[in-house]
Structure formats: C-alpha cells, structure tokens
Amino acid sequence: MTAPARILTIFGTRPEAIKLFPLVHALEADSRFDSRVCVSGQHRGMLDQVLHIAGLTPHHDLALMQPDQTLDELTARLITGLGRVMDEEKPDWVVVQGDTATAMAGALAAYYRKVPVCHVEAGLRSGSIYHPWPEEVNRKIIGSIAALHCAPTETAQAALLAENIDPATVHVTGNTVIDALHWITARIEAEPELASGLAPLEQRFAGKRIVGVTTHRRENFGEGMAQIASAVRRLAARDDVAVIFPVHLNPNVRAVMDQELGGIGNVAMIEPLDYPHFARLLAIADLMLTDSGGVQEEAPALGKPVLVMRETTERPEGVAAGTAMLVGTDAGRIVAEATRLLDDRAAYAAMAQAHNPFGDGHSARRICDLLAG
CATH class of the missing domain: 3.40.50.2000 (Glycogen Phosphorylase B;)
Known part of the structure; x- marks a missing residue:
C-alpha cells in the first residue's frame, strides 16, 4: 500500500488562513494525504481568530511578527524558519497561497530543497510590479517555482500560459475563498451567536x-x-x-x-x-x-x-x-x-446581480485530487 503523501501547508496572514482552511480540512479528511500545517505568524491576532473558528491547530508556529519590521528582515527570517520546518518534516509537497511574503519565502525555501510547490490562487497579475506592492512580485516569483498552479479563473490560467508556464501544470480550480464563505455562512446560520457582535x-x-x-x-x-x-x-x-x-x-x-x-x-x-x-x-x-x-x-x-x-x-x-x-x-x-x-x-x-466569476465552493476538493496525481 502506498504511503500517504505528506503535504506541508504554509500560511501566515488572515487572508491566507481563510483561503487555505477549506483545503486543510479536505486534506485532513482524505486518506491519500498526511497533512501538516506551518504558520509563520506574519499576522498574529487576526490569524489566530481564523485558526480558532476553523478548528485548526498548526504543527509549527514560527511567531515571526515583530513591530515595524522591514520586508527584507521578515523575508530573511521566513526563509530560514520555514527551511528548518521543511528539513524536519521532509514533505512531498509544499502548498502556499496567494502573494504574501510567507508564500514567496515558503516557495523559495521549498525550491532550495527541490520540494515541489503547489500554488493556490495562481496566475493573478496586475501588470505593475508596484501595484500591489510587494504582492505582484511575490506571486511572480512563486509562479516561476511552482510545479502545480491552481488558477482560480480562466483569466488567471491565461496569464500563466502567457508567461510560458507548462500548460500541463496549470489547472482552473476556482477560488477557495468561496469554499470558505459557504462554510462560514452555514456556520453562522446554525450558530447566530458567532456573529452577534x-x-x-x-x-x-x-x-x-x-x-x-x-x-x-x-x-x-x-x-x-x-x-x-x-x-x-x-x-x-x-x-x-x-x-x-x-x-x-x-x-x-x-x-x-x-x-x-x-x-x-x-x-x-x-x-x-x-x-x-x-x-x-x-x-x-x-x-x-x-x-x-x-x-x-x-x-x-x-x-x-x-x-x-x-x-x-x-x-x-x-x-x-x-x-x-x-x-x-x-x-x-x-x-x-x-x-x-x-x-x-x-x-x-x-x-x-452580476455573475460571480470566482468559484462554486468546490475548489478544495479539486486541489486535493490534483495533489493526489
């Protein structure tokens, strides 16, 4: 029997946590995977709120947030800290989301170890490296490293193909943020006190x-x-x-x-x-x-x-x-x-009343199937 693939999912900010908790839930429920989670703590209080409501307990918490830190200081600590986690966990895949410093550093640390990277929400491009800054360059760096590009829309897919990314590695999955929104909306309907404030x-x-x-x-x-x-x-x-x-x-x-x-x-x-x-x-x-x-x-x-x-x-x-x-x-x-x-x-x-182009709430399952090969 084939051993489950070890998936190390990395995130550090509130938006990343929101967009990745549906995937972590799906990985944890799937016998094909051994799911591990590392948070950088790039956001602290706001990150912890999402971890709590989603019922996630990270296996690693780097707690790297410091007041008024520069981007280069943060990036240096991220690469070395995440690298140590990868050396310990020896993952088969590293999963990152979006365009944060945590995602970029996670992809780079994985690349240094020749661990394949799955990029969730791949292919977003504004066309200006300073808008948004530094996110546009972060996601371009991840795009040059990733072995699996989970594009939320056909527009994002087209952006990746225009950059000569191997078409076999690019897949339209929808955006996991819609999975998360459906999940939390159902939770609030069942437990109104969650949002009574x-x-x-x-x-x-x-x-x-x-x-x-x-x-x-x-x-x-x-x-x-x-x-x-x-x-x-x-x-x-x-x-x-x-x-x-x-x-x-x-x-x-x-x-x-x-x-x-x-x-x-x-x-x-x-x-x-x-x-x-x-x-x-x-x-x-x-x-x-x-x-x-x-x-x-x-x-x-x-x-x-x-x-x-x-x-x-x-x-x-x-x-x-x-x-x-x-x-x-x-x-x-x-x-x-x-x-x-x-x-x-x-x-x-x-x-x-316009059509929402960003997903149908089943993105996490599609990404799991892609990771399983």
Whole structure:
C-alpha cells in the first residue's frame, strides 16, 4: 500500500488562513494525504481568530511578527524558519497561497530543497510590479517555482500560459475563498451567536444604507489614505448612509482615520473583525469600499457591489463581470461612484446581480485530487 503523501501547508496572514482552511480540512479528511500545517505568524491576532473558528491547530508556529519590521528582515527570517520546518518534516509537497511574503519565502525555501510547490490562487497579475506592492512580485516569483498552479479563473490560467508556464501544470480550480464563505455562512446560520457582535451597530443604523469600508494596502499609505478618509467623510454626510469601518491595525491607517473620521456619528470605526463578523458585515452592507483583494471575491458571492480603491487589480474578472469597479483613491471619484450606486437602483442592480466569476465552493476538493496525481 502506498504511503500517504505528506503535504506541508504554509500560511501566515488572515487572508491566507481563510483561503487555505477549506483545503486543510479536505486534506485532513482524505486518506491519500498526511497533512501538516506551518504558520509563520506574519499576522498574529487576526490569524489566530481564523485558526480558532476553523478548528485548526498548526504543527509549527514560527511567531515571526515583530513591530515595524522591514520586508527584507521578515523575508530573511521566513526563509530560514520555514527551511528548518521543511528539513524536519521532509514533505512531498509544499502548498502556499496567494502573494504574501510567507508564500514567496515558503516557495523559495521549498525550491532550495527541490520540494515541489503547489500554488493556490495562481496566475493573478496586475501588470505593475508596484501595484500591489510587494504582492505582484511575490506571486511572480512563486509562479516561476511552482510545479502545480491552481488558477482560480480562466483569466488567471491565461496569464500563466502567457508567461510560458507548462500548460500541463496549470489547472482552473476556482477560488477557495468561496469554499470558505459557504462554510462560514452555514456556520453562522446554525450558530447566530458567532456573529452577534455587530447587532448593536445594526440596531443603531437601522433604516440607513450601510457602506462597509476596508483599507490597508501599502501603496495607499500617505495621500491615498487621506483621500479615502475624505471620501468616507463626505459619504457619511448623507442622512441615509452609515459607515462601518473595521480599521486595520497598521498605524499608517489608524492615525489617518482617527484624525479625519473620529467623532462622526454615523461612522463606526471598529476593531478588525474576526471572520464570522466580517462575513456578517458583507451580509448587511449595501456596498463595499475596499483596497483588499479578497473582498473583491467575497462580496460578489453575496450580491454586494464593490468599489476597488486601487489603480489596478489582479482580479479583472470581477470588473469584467460587472461585480467590481476600479475607482482609485481620488476622493471625488470614490464619492461619485458610491453616490451613483446608492441613488440609481438600476446601476446598483446591474452590479449586485452580476455573475460571480470566482468559484462554486468546490475548489478544495479539486486541489486535493490534483495533489493526489
């Protein structure tokens, strides 16, 4: 009897954890695999929230997060720390997701040991190495190393083939974020108390249009954040609008938002939400303003239009399908497009009812089958 393949799944941030826990669950339930999990701790509290709700206990936790660390310091610690884990575990495959420093360093450490890499959410490209920064280069590095490319969409597949990646290694699997969203939505339906923490805000803002806001991108630090804050302030001047804004922990975000939005009655600046509460925010919001990648995929699955506060997106499928719109960080443009959606029912319906191109909730099973060969 063939021994199960040892799969080392590596992640370190909240978005990675959300997108990989469905795959870890699938690997653990499949007798073809011996599943091992290593977390870097690139995010700490936000990562731990997802581990808890998903019921995951990592076999290795590097706890590498340090205040104000530079990207090169983090990368150096990631490569050496993850390398030690691989030397101990001797995996048959290393699985990484997306475009973080953890994913890039994990792929590189695996390459140094000639361990094949499976890249989940492969093939996303914005076309600019500085937008998003440093994620665009991270995923290009992983793409040059990976032996198995799990592309979420046909657009991502085409991007990989255009880079002369071997077509036999590229497979359209859908995005595991939709698997995760289906899972957490079902959990909340069965256990409403998991997401009951937003109830006071839901009562406070009853009868108002809810605009959800998230922002954290490095390339938006400085003037971009100031413009986003200005846009939120102008939208909140409407009597019929309330803003729920989970503010990222990074001081480059918090300092600006505290100064510009503090004390505005219908702007609720709250602590970052755990995964069930964020899913609840998506459910109650009329509209999302974000510079996040994941929200561009998640919100359309619940029929919520997304205004993307970035100059480029590596998820053009959402824009092409009509579920998302690139608006950049100019306050006037953000306000104009948000106002159009809030006031024009036909424009809103066109985005809310557009086809979600990112998956059907069965991506993890497809990836397991690919790993099994």
